[in-house]
Amino acid sequence: xxxxxxxxxxxxxxxxxxxxxxxxxxxxxxxxxxxxxxxxxxxxxxxxxxxxxxxxxxxxxxxxxxxxxxxxxxxxxxxxxxxxxxxxxxxxxxxxxxxxxxxxxxxxxxxxxxxxxxxxxxxxxxxxxxxxxxxxxxxxxxxxxxxxxxxxxxxxxxxxxxxxxxxxxxxxxxxxxxxxxxxxxxxxxxxxxxxxxxxxxxxxxxxxxxxxxxxxxxxxxxxxxxxxxxxxxxxxxxxxxxx
Numbered sequence: 089x090x091x092x093x094x095x096x097x098x099x100x101x102x103x104x105x106x107x108x109x110x111x112x113x114x115x116x117x118x119x120x121x122x123x124x125x126x127x128x129x130x131x132x133x134x135x136x137x138x139x140x141x142x143x144x145x146x147x148x149x150x151x152x153x154x155x156x157x158x159x160x161x162x163x164x165x166x167x168x169x170x171x172x173x174x175x176x177x178x179x180x181x182x183x184x185x186x187x188x189x190x191x192x193x194x195x196x197x198x199x200x201x202x203x204x205x206x207x208x209x210x211x212x213x214x215x216x217x218x219x220x221x222x223x224x225x226x227x228x229x230x231x232x233x234x235x236x237x238x239x240x241x242x243x244x245x246x247x248x249x250x251x252x253x254x255x256x257x258x259x260x261x262x263x264x265x266x267x268x269x270x271x272x273x274x275x276x277x278x279x280x281x282x283x284x285x286x287x288x289x290x291x292x293x294x295x296x297x298x299x300x301x302x303x304x305x306x307x308x309x310x311x312x313x314x315x316x317x318x319x320x321x322x323x324x325x326x327x328x329x330x331x
Contacts (some may be wrong), residue, residue, distance in 0.1 A: 096118040099178030100192075103168035106137040107186040108145045114188040119151045121192045129153060132172045135161035166275025173256070173265040176299050177187050182255040190253035196294040198255055206260035206292040207283045209246070210253030214304065216294035217248075230311055237315070244284070246292055249277045253295055260288050267330050273310055274317025281321055282330050 099116055115131065122129040134157040135143050146156050147218055157171065169183050180202055184190060190210050197216075198208045211217055213235070231250070240248050254276070256264065263286060270278045283290055324330060 091258040095128060096130050096178045098122070098129045098190070099172075099176035099181045100129060100131045101138060101169060101172040101176060101181060102186050103165045103172070104129065104138065104142050104146075105165075105185070106132055106138045106140045106142060106160060107138040108138070108142045109220045110187050112145050112149055113153050114186055114192075115146070115149050115154070117188060118152075119153070121195070121201040130155060130176070130178060131328075132157065132267055134168040135159060135234060136164070136168050137175055140184060144264045154225060164271035164275075169275060170265045170268050173261050174223040176258070176261070179258050180255050181261045183252065188298075190251065190297050192297050194253065196259075197295055198291075198293050201291050201293065202255070202257075203296050206257035206288045207264075207280070207290045208255045209248070209280070209290060209292055210248075210251045210295035211248040211292045212251050212295070213296045214292060214294045218294070218296040219298075226249075231316040234311065234314065238318060242277065242281050242325075244277075244280065246280060248288060248292070249280050249298065251295070252276075254279075258275055260286075264288070269324070270317045270321065272317070274314045274321070277314075277318060278321045278324075281325065285325070285330050286288045 098245055100120070117267060118131060130153050132155045133146050135146070137159045137212065138240050143156070159168065162206065173181050182195070184192065194210060198210065201208045235248060238244060264279050265268070267282050268275055268279055280290060
C-alpha cells in the first residue's frame with residue numbers, strides 16, 4: 089500500500105483503562121514507528137472509563153493523527169475494540185495493547201501478509217515467536233490450558249487466540265466485529281470463530297512478546313469470565329447467531 093492524501097492505510101486501535109503511566113510511551117513508539125513508513129495512519133485510543141488521568145495524558149500528548157474515544161463507564165476490552173473497529177477508516181485495522189507488550193516493530197512481521205490474508209494474528213506459541221520476559225509459571229499454565237480448551241471447544245487450529253496483536257482488512261473487520269457480542273477478554277476467540285464462519289482464512293504469525301508484571305488481567309476472575317464467554321460463543325455457533 090502506498091500512502092496518499094486521501095487513503096488511510098492503517099488504523100491502530102488501542103483500548104485503555106487506567107493507563108496514565110504507560111500510554112504515552114506506547115503512543116510515542118507507535119507514532120514514531122509509522123512516521124518512518126510510507127503509510128498513512130491513524131491512532132485511535134478508546135478510554136474505557138478510566139479513573140486516573142489517562143484521558144488527560146492522551147489529550148496532552150501532542151501526537152498528530154490521534155483520535156480519542158471516551159466511554160463514560162468501564163465496558164470491557166471487547167466492547168472498546170468493537171467500537172473502534174467499526175469507526176476506523178484504515179484499509180487494515182490493527183489492534184494492540186496499551187502496554188506495548190507486543191512491540192509495534194513486530195508490525196514488520198505481519199505486514200507482508202497484507203493483501204494476501206484478511207485476518208492476520210500475532211502468536212506467542214508458534215515457530216519464530218519470542219517471549220522475551222515470561223509470565224509466572226501459574227499464568228503460563230492457565231494460558232496454555234485456556235488455549236487447549238478454546239482449540240477443542242471451538243474446533244480451532246490456532247495456537248494463540250488471545251495475543252493482543254491482530255490485524256483485519258477493513259471490509260472483513262466490519263463484517264466480523266458487527267457480529268461480536270463478548271465485551272471483555274473473550275472477544276478475541278469470538279472474533280476468530282466468526283472469521284472462520286464467514287470464510288476468512290486466518291494467518292498466524294510468530295511475534296515477540298514481553299510480559300508486563302503490572303498486567304491488569306486477574307488470573308482467576310478473568311479466566312472464569314473467559315471460560316463462560318467460550319461456552320457462550322459455542323452456543324451462539326450452534327444456534328446460528330453469527331450468520
